[in-house]
Amino acid sequence: MEKKKITFADIAKYTNFSKTTISRYFNNPDSLTIENQETIAQALKDLNYQENKLAKVFANGKSEFVGIIVPNLYLHYYAEMLNQILNTYESFNYKFLIFAGKNNEEAERKYIQELLAYKIEGMVVLSHTIPSKELASYGVPIVAIEREDQYVHSVNTDNYMGAVQATSLLLKNNCDVLLHINSNVPKNVPAFGRIQGFLDTCREHQANHEVILKDLGHSHQEIHASMAELYQYMEKKYPHMKKGIFLANDTHANSMLNIIFREHGALPEEYRIIGFDDSPASGQAIVPISTVGQQIGKIAREAMEILVMLMEERKKRRPQPQTELIHKHVTPILIRRETTD
Amino acid sequence: MEKKKITFADIAKYTNFSKTTISRYFNNPDSLTIENQETIAQALKDLNYQENKLAKVFANGKSEFVGIIVPNLYLHYYAEMLNQILNTYESFNYKFLIFAGKNNEEAERKYIQELLAYKIEGMVVLSHTIPSKELASYGVPIVAIEREDQYVHSVNTDNYMGAVQATSLLLKNNCDVLLHINSNVPKNVPAFGRIQGFLDTCREHQANHEVILKDLGHSHQEIHASMAELYQYMEKKYPHMKKGIFLANDTHANSMLNIIFREHGALPEEYRIIGFDDSPASGQAIVPISTVGQQIGKIAREAMEILVMLMEERKKRRPQPQTELIHKHVTPILIRRETTD
DNA sequence: TTGTACGCGTTATCAC
DNA sequence: GTGATAACGCGTACAA
Numbered sequence: 001m002e003k004k005k006i007t008f009a010d011i012a013k014y015t016n017f018s019k020t021t022i023s024r025y026f027n028n029p030d031s032l033t034i035e036n037q038e039t040i041a042q043a044l045k046d047l048n049y050q051e052n053k054l055a056k057v058f059a060n061g062k063s064e065f066v067g068i069i070v071p072n073l074y075l076h077y078y079a080e081m082l083n084q085i086l087n088t089y090e091s092f093n094y095k096f097l098i099f100a101g102k103n104n105e106e107a108e109r110k111y112i113q114e115l116l117a118y119k120i121e122g123m124v125v126l127s128h129t130i131p132s133k134e135l136a137s138y139g140v141p142i143v144a145i146e147r148e149d150q151y152v153h154s155v156n157t158d159n160y161m162g163a164v165q166a167t168s169l170l171l172k173n174n175c176d177v178l179l180h181i182n183s184n185v186p187k188n189v190p191a192f193g194r195i196q197g198f199l200d201t202c203r204e205h206q207a208n209h210e211v212i213l214k215d216l217g218h219s220h221q222e223i224h225a226s227m228a229e230l231y232q233y234m235e236k237k238y239p240h241m242k243k244g245i246f247l248a249n250d251t252h253a254n255s256m257l258n259i260i261f262r263e264h265g266a267l268p269e270e271y272r273i274i275g276f277d278d279s280p281a282s283g284q285a286i287v288p289i290s291t292v293g294q295q296i297g298k299i300a301r302e303a304m305e306i307l308v309m310l311m312e313e314r315k316k317r318r319p320q321p322q323t324e325l326i327h328k329h330v331t332p333i334l335i336r337r338e339t340t341d
Numbered sequence: 342m343e344k345k346k347i348t349f350a351d352i353a354k355y356t357n358f359s360k361t362t363i364s365r366y367f368n369n370p371d372s373l374t375i376e377n378q379e380t381i382a383q384a385l386k387d388l389n390y391q392e393n394k395l396a397k398v399f400a401n402g403k404s405e406f407v408g409i410i411v412p413n414l415y416l417h418y419y420a421e422m423l424n425q426i427l428n429t430y431e432s433f434n435y436k437f438l439i440f441a442g443k444n445n446e447e448a449e450r451k452y453i454q455e456l457l458a459y460k461i462e463g464m465v466v467l468s469h470t471i472p473s474k475e476l477a478s479y480g481v482p483i484v485a486i487e488r489e490d491q492y493v494h495s496v497n498t499d500n501y502m503g504a505v506q507a508t509s510l511l512l513k514n515n516c517d518v519l520l521h522i523n524s525n526v527p528k529n530v531p532a533f534g535r536i537q538g539f540l541d542t543c544r545e546h547q548a549n550h551e552v553i554l555k556d557l558g559h560s561h562q563e564i565h566a567s568m569a570e571l572y573q574y575m576e577k578k579y580p581h582m583k584k585g586i587f588l589a590n591d592t593h594a595n596s597m598l599n600i601i602f603r604e605h606g607a608l609p610e611e612y613r614i615i616g617f618d619d620s621p622a623s624g625q626a627i628v629p630i631s632t633v634g635q636q637i638g639k640i641a642r643e644a645m646e647i648l649v650m651l652m653e654e655r656k657k658r659r660p661q662p663q664t665e666l667i668h669k670h671v672t673p674i675l676i677r678r679e680t681t682d
Numbered sequence: 683t684t685g686t687a688c689g690c691g692t693t694a695t696c697a698c
Numbered sequence: 699g700t701g702a703t704a705a706c707g708c709g710t711a712c713a714a
Contacts, residue, residue: 007707018685023709031683053458055707058399059690072424079420083413086441095455098439100427114436117394220624251625258627265606283561284592286599286627348691359701364693372699396691399706685714694705 006047015043026051057119062315066094066307067115067123067140069108071101076279077296078126081145084300085124092308094121101127112138121311124303125152128189141310143303148188153310153326155303156190162292162332163197166246166274169290169334171205173272173341175244178202178209181230181256182248183216191248194276198246216252227255231263242270250275250282253289257339261286273339288337299330347388356384367392398460403656407435407648408456408464408481410449412442417620418637419467422486425641426465433649435462442468453479462652465644466493469530482651484644489529494651494667496644497531503633503673504538507587507615510631510675512546514613514682516585519543519550522571522597523589524557532589535617539587557593568596572604583611591616591623594630598680602627614680629678640671 008022015022017040024031025040032040043049057063073079086096097118099111108129115123122141128148135142136151144154163180170178180198185191195211202209216226234243247253253275260271267273267287275282278293306326313319349363356363358381365372366381373381384390398404414420427437438459440452449470456464463482469489476483477492485495504521511519521539526532536552543550557567575584588594594616601612608614608628616623619634647667654660 005707009707019708020685020710021683024684027709033683036683051454051458052460052707053455054395054399054404054460056709058395058692058706059708059710061690063395073414073420073427074424076417076420079414079417083415083441086414086439089440095438095459097436098427099430100424114394117392118436119393119395220621254625258625261627280561281622281625284595284599284622286602346691350691360692361694361701361703362699365700368693374699377699393691397693399690399708400692400694402693402706683714686712688711689709690707692706694703696701696703698699698701 005052006049007052010047011040011043011049014047015039061119063119063121064094065115065118065120066096066304066311067112067118067120068096068098069101069111069123069125069127070098071103071127071129073100076281077277077294080296081126081300084297085304087297088301088304092304094304094308094311101129103129105129116140121314122307124307141307141314143307143310145299145303146190148186149190149325149327150188151325153306153322154190155299155306155328155330157294157299158329158331159190159193160197160200161193161329162276162294162334163194163246164201165332165334166276166292167198167201169274169336169340170244170246170272171201171207173244174242175272176208176241177238178207178244178246179234180209180211180246180248181216181252182211182213184213185248194246194248220251220255223252224255224259227252228259231256231259240270242272244272245274247273247275250277250279250289250291253291253339254281254285257285257287257289267339272341278333278335282335282337287339290337290340291335293333293335295330295332302328302330346393347390348393351388352381352384352390355388356380402460404460404462405435406456406459406461407437407645407652408453408459408461409437409439410442410452410464410466410468411439412444412468412470414441417622418618418635421637422467422641425638426645428638429642429645433645435645435649435652442470444470446470457481462655463648465648482648482655484648484651486640486644487531489527490531490666490668491529492666494647494663495531496640496647496669496671498635498640499670499672500531500534501538501541502534502670503617503635503675504535504587505542506673506675507617507633508539508542510615510677510681511585511587511613512542512548514585515583516613517549517582518579519548519585519587520575521550521552521587521589522557522593523552523554525554526589535587535589561592561596564593565596565600568593569600572597572600581611583613585613586615588614588616591618591620591630591632594632594680595622595626598626598628598630608680613682619674619676623676623678628680631678631681632676634674634676636671636673643669643671 008019011022012019029037070078070082097115101108125144132149132151142152144152146156182195217223253273257273261267275289275291278291282289282291349360352363353360370378411419411423442449466485473490473492483493485493487497523536558564594614598614602608616630616632619632623630623632
């Protein structure tokens with residue numbers, strides 16, 4: 001194990017060049033003769049040089065770090081989003097410093113301070129706890145994904161359109177009554193569009209409908225219990241009617257499907273179900289569940305493209321600060337499987 | 342937006358102390374009088390000082406960075422492991438630089454070079470592509486999780502014990518034949534223990550058994566098709582016998598369960614099923630699936646504890662290099678749900 | 683095309 | 699208890 005690390009000074013001594021020339025070899029190789037390039041290349045091998053980006057960053061101020069704050073990685077949605085963001089490394093070469101939030105403002109503030117201390121050039125925020133107004137005040141380019149975004153740039157799924165598609169599909173299935181089951185989503189988060197899209201579509205088509213908003217719990221057990229209760233409710237309130245249920249996500253949809261399926265030994269014609277997210281749960285359910293597929297890869301890429309643009313602009317000698325906020329929407333894709341006709 | 346960043350020099354000027362004293366305020370505050378501490382604290386607020394860890398790291402060489410290489414975040418297992426590792430930040434204060442591998446040796450080598458360039462103090466490797474011998478040669482403390490680990494420290498689930506527990510449960514269920522379905526796991530990766538544990542337990546109890554090792558595919562469709570085929574195979578080969586099936590993971594188990602359930606409208610007594618991992622899929626299946634629960638949180642913590650120990654040792658003036666490899670095993674927990682009696 | 687000298691923001695080593 | 703000064707490894711005018 002080589003204990004002493006090789007620096008430009010060592011290479012310079014070894015090749016009889018100056019440190020500057022070594023530096024140029026890395027940053028502007030064309031300014032050296034081919035011969036000298038080869039000399040240095042050989043020296044790097046001989047000495048087994050290991051580049052030191054920290055020193056480089058320290059000298060030129062470009063850390064190439066992007067900070068990410070996710071609420072958790074338990075939900076497939078966040079894990080996959082992180083995955084897709086990490087994959088942009090190949091295109092943009094930014095490195096990612098990641099913190100998993102704990103639904104705790106103070107903790108997340110600490111994370112942000114830590115990120116700033118490491119001189120991140122930008123930040124992608126998926127966590128919901130800290131208001132966008134505060135985020136915007138940190139003086140670092142920020143792109144939010146699927147959260148309240150009044151004061152920061154953002155990329156979101158077009159939740160409204162997704163809901164319209166889902167609801168329309170249920171209408172085409174000739175359902176007698178349409179139900180939307182969701183939690184009490186605040187109006188200022190993008191996911192609220194799922195409720196609004198459902199309502200508008202139902203009203204437009206003068207369809208019999210009901211929106212059920214309540215805390216459905218977080219653990220699987222709680223969700224399952226909520227769904228069981230709602231099933232009983234629907235059975236009583238809408239007997240012998242074809243019920244089209246649009247659930248807020250695939251986990252909920254799967255839970256509801258399981259309850260119905262076990263009750264009937266199959267999914268009866270009387271129930272049509274559609275979820276949201278296209279999470280693995282939907283495809284691997286006892287009956288593959290129709291869903292609205294978020295284009296996670298596209299969202300991640302758009303977010304990074306905006307962030308990179310902002311970060312690059314900032315590094316210019318005379319930066320033109322982006323004045324208007326960018327709020328990009330990515331249209332989700334309706335995925336028809338077996339829980340709808 | 343404060344454009345000019347405040348440095349120790351600014352604070353020193355503002356307070357009429359020297360830079361050294363400012364540094365001491367952060368690293369050894371007790372060496373200052375209370376009075377002076379307060380003076381400096383006030384100055385920090387007045388000037389809105391933002392610490393610069395990069396400069397600190399550059400000066401003292403302790404980056405507090407740990408590199409992580411995961412194969413992907415699509416599988417819940419890796420996502421949750423990453424989650425748990427990230428959570429150790431609260432305890433150890435190490436920051437994580439993360440790369441998602443692409444099953445591509447060259448790409449992962451590039452990632453490792455990048456990590457080394459950022460002067461990571463240690464590395465947690467979950468990816469399988471690069472041999473442990475090469476990993477060990479990079480001169481950085483490394484802990485592997487659930488992968489080939491001949492030349493590096495590691496923390497793994499006790500796969501053998503997990504398989505013994507699963508198989509024993511099937512035996513207690515009075516199955517006439519025991520089947521283990523898995524892919525062709527190499528002998529040198531920890532997961533091979535699942536096969537060995539199954540075999541040893543069956544032999545010990547002189548139970549009728551069969552191990553089916555084949556490529557089951559990676560996409561949900563492929564897996565589903567493989568399972569459908571295996572179901573037909575079992576129906577023919579073991580008619581009217583009570584079949585106890587131990588599957589390599591919960592995704593496979595869920596797929597097999599769905600096939601059986603749809604065929605019979607329920608899970609017949611003739612089939613008993615157990616998976617591995619305790620992934621959400623197992624609990625949320627049409628019939629909650631018995632499984633062997635990996636203690637992901639515990640594994641993550643043990644891995645970081647070992648890594649931290651190694652990293653701290655290395656920072657001492659006269660480090661005592663750890664000579665023997667540590668291979669820690671974490672016992673999994675049998676989770677009995679409804680697919681076994 | 684190549685070299686000199688200094689700056690980046692902190693810590694470490696001596697002094698006082 | 700406090701201060702001056704030299705590292706740390708690289709980039710970057712400015713010179714040659």
